[in-house]
Amino acid sequence: MEVKRKIVYYVASSLDGFISGLNDDISGFVASNGVDKYLSDLANYDTVIMGRRTYEFGYKFGLRSGQPAYPHMEHYIFSNNLKLTDPDPKVKVKNIDLDEIEKIQNQIGSDIYLCGGGQFAGWLLENKKIDILKLKLNPLILGEGIKLFGKSSKKYRLGLIDTEDYENGLQIMTYKINYKGEEKNDL
Amino acid sequence: MEVKRKIVYYVASSLDGFISGLNDDISGFVASNGVDKYLSDLANYDTVIMGRRTYEFGYKFGLRSGQPAYPHMEHYIFSNNLKLTDPDPKVKVKNIDLDEIEKIQNQIGSDIYLCGGGQFAGWLLENKKIDILKLKLNPLILGEGIKLFGKSSKKYRLGLIDTEDYENGLQIMTYKINYKGEEKNDL
Numbered sequence A, B: 001m002e003v004k005r006k007i008v009y010y011v012a013s014s015l016d017g018f019i020s021g022l023n024d025d026i027s028g029f030v031a032s033n034g035v036d037k038y039l040s041d042l043a044n045y046d047t048v049i050m051g052r053r054t055y056e057f058g059y060k061f062g063l064r065s066g067q068p069a070y071p072h073m074e075h076y077i078f079s080n081n082l083k084l085t086d087p088d089p090k091v092k093v094k095n096i097d098l099d100e101i102e103k104i105q106n107q108i109g110s111d112i113y114l115c116g117g118g119q120f121a122g123w124l125l126e127n128k129k130i131d132i133l134k135l136k137l138n139p140l141i142l143g144e145g146i147k148l149f150g151k152s153s154k155k156y157r158l159g160l161i162d163t164e165d166y167e168n169g170l171q172i173m174t175y176k177i178n179y180k181g182e183e184k185n186d187l
Helices: A033-042 A052-061 A098-106 A118-126 B033-042 B052-061 B098-106 B118-126
Strands: A007-013 A018-020 A047-051 A074-078 A091-094 A112-116 A132-137 A156-165 A171-178 B007-013 B018-020 B047-051 B074-078 B091-094 B112-116 B132-137 B156-165 B171-178
Touching: A007 A018, A007 A033, A007 A118, A033 A132, A033 A171, A047 A052, A047 A098, A047 A118, A052 A074, A074 A098, A112 A118, A156 B156, B007 B018, B007 B033, B007 B118, B033 B132, B033 B171, B047 B052, B047 B098, B047 B118, B052 B074, B074 B098, B112 B118
Parallel strands: A007 A112, A007 A132, A047 A074, A047 A112, A074 A091, B007 B112, B007 B132, B047 B074, B047 B112, B074 B091
Antiparallel strands: A132 A171, A156 A171, B132 B171, B156 B171
């Protein structure tokens, strides 16, 4: 049996399930040594996948079109219409297509870091492609914004694998998503 | 200075911020000794407040109109149109009015248990009336349903006071809501 690389959705969220507030506002997420832990964890990933909006969100922070957001990782930006002029060899655009996801999963390498955003993560979830959810749970109520899994309305149980507590009320919880039994309407 | 009774929103939620799924479905919430802990904690409250929909939700589980859902508590059901015929002396209907909330807060008694639901909790949150959020965080993605704070779009920071881990991945997190600084758009 072939072993596929796992897809890990490692993401900051509010208590009410938003990964950013209105107008992509992430200013409410707390400063914490938990963020340092997250950044050092990223060193373990050699590959990142993300949606177009998440990639372009980096432009606000100085990322130039075609450049890698994480210099040590291979980037796959999933979009059916994004065109990058003269991209870095580490940055590739792929159509939103499960075959493209599976090709990456079948390569040799580390777990795959799913950077976001909600819409792309929702599509992956609906296709049972996210293996692990690492939630940086912020002590924050946002009320509106981009949801953890976008417009997905799928229901799934998860198994709690690990919890870590950090400064300023930040917790990082690691869950395995259980896709068995999802056909049952009541879970 | 007068000391008001605190309002404690003690509620089960999915990881994506829903207190119930579509059509009030709560079947996905896990069985756990954390639920026993919650039930034993309820013994400490002598007063419960809730919205009409939450009270009527009890009918599905055998509650009769006008009866107390929690026999040891005084019940205040907030609704501008609910009429109960011959209610138990422990069950009172109040208009959705901050003065009615404050009257209850100014009585002598325990902390006040806010039982829900999302819409009533959202109204209280917008009026800065919820002091403590006790979140029974379930390892569950629901995707749709009733949101933790209904239609409220207010943003607030919270302080994490306590975390407790229970069976089957259930965690109970206790937060104090910080209403200072909410005027700042960016928190």
